[in-house]
Amino acid sequence: IDSEDDLLQECISSAMPKKK
């Protein structure tokens, strides 16, 4: 099971702009 920090990091990363 993922830790809280991992979940939060994953959530932030999912919203970051990707390289065009």
Added chain:
Amino acid sequence: PDSPLARWTKSLHSLLGDQDGAHLFRTFLEREKCVDTLDFWFACNGFRQMDLKDTKTLRVAKAIYKRYIDTSSIVAKQLKPATKTFIRDNIKKQQIDSAMFDQAQTEIQTSMEESPYQMFLTSDIYLEYV
């Protein structure tokens, strides 16, 4: 004319929509000790895209609350008390909604637009990149 740099100066939103722009702004905020505001802003966007039926979503809402709102972090300092109470009550009742962080995100965005974004556009980090 529509270079990345021209877009960065157009609005905070266009700066954050560009990978290099967001990265450079993050470096600037780290130096200014307020990078939490940016991470919170992205966390709100990420949360909005999550599936409410997924049990992970409640855990992420709790993690965002614990990390940025129920602390003395710069995010909590910049939020209106009513906004924090609204989110706390939602978490307590386990009433998770995609828009539950929208008001908080708007408040943080407004405060970023007023100060750090303007400072960034005249900072050496930005000027060196240009």
